[in-house]
Amino acid sequence: MERMRTESAAAHRWLLEKDHVHWSKAFFKDTAMCDMLCNNMCEAFNATILKARDKPIITLMEMISNSTFQVRGHADERYVVDIERRTCACNKWQLIGIPCIHGMSALMSSNRDPIQFIDNMYKKESFLSVYTPVIYGINGPSLWPKTNDKPL
Ligand SMILES: [Zn+2]
Known part of the structure; x- marks a missing residue:
């Protein structure tokens, strides 16, 4: 931390305001089996749920399901x-x-x-x-032209 203060007083102050369990490997729990503070899977998940994360769980699941x-x-x-x-x-x-x-x-x-x-x-x-352009209405038999032919 002394070296951090000489490098950047602002960064030193910023770190002092944070709980050391979130930024110092010496205090990380060993149950996660991961030494990264953040990984791409978390970033991708958070980006996916961004619009839905303030919704109730069912609505959230419906919104993020592809x-x-x-x-x-x-x-x-x-x-x-x-x-x-x-x-x-x-x-x-x-x-x-x-x-x-x-x-x-x-x-x-x-x-x-x-x-x-x-x-x-x-x-x-x-x-x-x-x-529509193919089927036309037709008049009834009373309006059909008369012929001298024998009815079918
Ligand atoms: Zn099918």
């Missing part, structure tokens, strides 16, 4: 589901555009509305944009 799930199937097989990318390892979701049973499981466990994860091609707006 979109990837591991879902167990019937015969103990496991499938990776990414609900944001709308993919499942079984490939059904990608093929038909509707969440497969594994995708549904992931969506339900994360309290998301499955309807929002169905491909746009199944939505009314898509059908209307495709068929």
Whole structure:
């Protein structure tokens, strides 16, 4: 500490204000099995929970959970589901555009509305944009032109 004072009086004062168990290896507990005061894993975790860390625990977990799930199937097989990318390892979701049973499981466990994860091609707006210019209304039989042909 005397050497610290000669190097930087401000640093010396700053350290004196802190509890020595937090900055001196001589007072570190040996249960952590780590001689680093801080490591990248802690920094990454803190950066991830920054927006959510003042929330209740369930809200926090919902906010920091990413979109990837591991879902167990019937015969103990496991499938990776990414609900944001709308993919499942079984490939059904990608093929038909509707969440497969594994995708549904992931969506339900994360309290998301499955309807929002169905491909746009199944939505009314898509059908209307495709068929509106092709299908026209027709008049009833009373307005059809008369012919002399025998009715079918
Ligand atoms: Zn699947």
